[in-house]
Amino acid sequence: MEELKLQRIQTGIAAEYYVAGELLRLGYNVTFTFGNTKSIDLLIEKDDTIIAIQVKGIQRTKSICWNLDKTKVKPNIYYVLVNLHIDKPSEKPEFFILTSNEALNLFTSSPKLGDKRATLDYKKLKRLEVYQDKWSKLC
Template identity: 30%
Template sequence: MDAVIKADRKSSQESGTGSEFLILSNLYRLGVNAFLSFGNTKQVDIIIKAKNGLALTVDVKSVRDYSSIPVTNVRPRENHYIVVVVYNKKFSDLTVIPDYFIIPSLQIDDLQEIYKSEKRLLKGKLADFKNQWHYLMC
């Protein structure tokens, strides 16, 4: 069976929820003790219980294509991270691994720009954060 399946809908909720589970799966594969947060208006998508007893929180952002990532609801704080999942126009192609950017939320203000009258992240500024899973492994 072909791994590329055309999706009929382009719901941001669909890609957002799928991305949260994808990141949770990656964290499990890395041996990280993590849990999903549930709710419609949540500020935290994943909670990580570190070995030292510390709790880290993660906000997952995803885009199917790529022009920019909205970050209007991100609140910078200690021990909080943003994981950006960029599907590069290949959301429905299960043979393609998306790009992952793991960003400490305290750095988000330095990375965002106003794009179409909204605070957004542009991929060019995120290169140093690509695949930086070590931020979430404590």
């Protein structure tokens, strides 16, 4: 059987919808920006507080890392990193929640990708055990 591989845009859209679904399940009101704001994918609201969310997705368990343009990281934006696990359909997607400062500190620059681009290794983030499913950061 041929291994499923999503196009980059499909990965991003799937990740955004999974995050939106999880936030709705947790009682947030969710609005998609649909690409109108490049550094914000979702606006969420709960208890009269509005929060900006940037979603980054990877496809599979063996994916290497998420990519980020560090010049677009702005204060007061939360980053939700998603592993969709399309290679393991019985597993649910994993969510890792980071503040903008945590994103700046954890994503490492790569000379191979240029000065602006940075990466964060999935296995490294998972081993830290402090970011997975930490939706309480959004309160």
